[in-house]
Amino acid sequence: MTSTAPGVSQRATKLHTHMCNSSSDTLFGQDEVMKILDTSDVSVLLEVGQELVSNSLIKLIRQGEDLMFQAISVSEANKITSMSEDEAMIYSYIEASGREGIWTKTIKAKTNLHQHIVVRCLKTLENQRYIKSIKSVKHPTRKIYMLYNLQPSIDVTGGPWFTDSELDSEFIDNLLMVIWRFVASRTYPTVFQPPAANVNILQASYPYNYTGYVDLNSIMDFIIKSEITNIDLAIHDIRALCDVLVFDDRLEMVYNTVDQYKVTWQSILDAGYGIQYKEHMTPAIESVVNKQAFSIFNNRGGDVIDEEEEDLVYFDAWVHS
Numbered sequence: 001m002t003s004t005a006p007g008v009s010q011r012a013t014k015l016h017t018h019m020c021n022s023s024s025d026t027l028f029g030q031d032e033v034m035k036i037l038d039t040s041d042v043s044v045l046l047e048v049g050q051e052l053v054s055n056s057l058i059k060l061i062r063q064g065e066d067l068m069f070q071a072i073s074v075s076e077a078n079k080i081t082s083m084s085e086d087e088a089m090i091y092s093y094i095e096a097s098g099r100e101g102i103w104t105k106t107i108k109a110k111t112n113l114h115q116h117i118v119v120r121c122l123k124t125l126e127n128q129r130y131i132k133s134i135k136s137v138k139h140p141t142r143k144i145y146m147l148y149n150l151q152p153s154i155d156v157t158g159g160p161w162f163t164d165s166e167l168d169s170e171f172i173d174n175l176l177m178v179i180w181r182f183v184a185s186r187t188y189p190t191v192f193q194p195p196a197a198n199v200n201i202l203q204a205s206y207p208y209n210y211t212g213y214v215d216l217n218s219i220m221d222f223i224i225k226s227e228i229t230n231i232d233l234a235i236h237d238i239r240a241l242c243d244v245l246v247f248d249d250r251l252e253m254v255y256n257t258v259d260q261y262k263v264t265w266q267s268i269l270d271a272g273y274g275i276q277y278k279e280h281m282t283p284a285i286e287s288v289v290n291k292q293a294f295s296i297f298n299n300r301g302g303d304v305i306d307e308e309e310e311d312l313v314y315f316d317a318w319v320h321s
Helices: 010-020 030-036 042-054 074-081 085-096 104-111 115-127 169-185 216-226 235-247 265-270 283-292 315-319
Strands: 058-063 066-071 131-134 144-147 251-253 260-263
Touching (some): 010 042, 010 066, 030 042, 030 066, 042 058, 085 115, 104 115, 104 144, 115 131, 169 216, 169 235, 169 260, 216 235, 235 251, 235 260, 260 265
Antiparallel strands (some): 058 066, 251 260
16 A cells, blocks of 8 residues: 555655555554654654644554554545544544444534534535444434444444344244254154154153253354354354243253253143144054053052163152263
8 A cells, every 4th residue: 555645755655655554453653663764863753743644644542651653544534634624523533432433412522513513514424424323222312423334333233132223022032932943853852743653752852861962052053054044143142042041941951061951841842842642642652652651659669660670760860860
């Protein structure tokens, strides 16, 4: 990148070009600038610095006790020099606000300009697409401005759960259902199947020592691969949704694991699954149930179970797993 601003000396152009070769937010200290200029004379630094400041090609930033220099691109400099003094001042405060934006009342207080001047300048800058107004979920009644090419921060937009600063309940509910259904399919693998004689309806879940329950990463991978939404979600967003499902007693954490989940049986019944085996019992399925049904109340005292002891699964194995 080279400076094309008219009237800028070769020495100032060299410094500006060197600074612009770094990222736009790079700050240069006095010693660095003098090294680029290949001088130890502070008066040269002051002369070149003033030349670039006058042409809006650098800005001075106070960092603690040090004065730092930051390059401004030629296109940005041309934009600023085309503004009126009031517009440039307002623009500088909006630029400094970054992705958080700045309230019009704050602009008025900082610039000490009359209300109608602030409104006029904002309208001009907005018409030229230098700035834009945004809505904040924290302050929905405030008119906030930021640079046109920036995206508001999550604190302003509310993150993926908000659309046009409004909580998107339908989107959240749909994602909750998708996550619940996915976890349910990995917790009770047969409950979504039609009743059949070859399905053990008394053992809808996996064995007590099963370790393949889903975690946050597998839920995230499922959502991405399924292309359910084009909104970027992070792991903490998935965890927040799982927390809602846990609070609603639709999910529970797998004992002695980190971020592994399974659905509750009650949530299966509430969703209308599982119970279909009782409501649509065929003779073949009923025969299986009668053969497999077992109650601890019918098998106590001196009753003997006709099975090899090593093949038995005791109730306390579930309780203490």
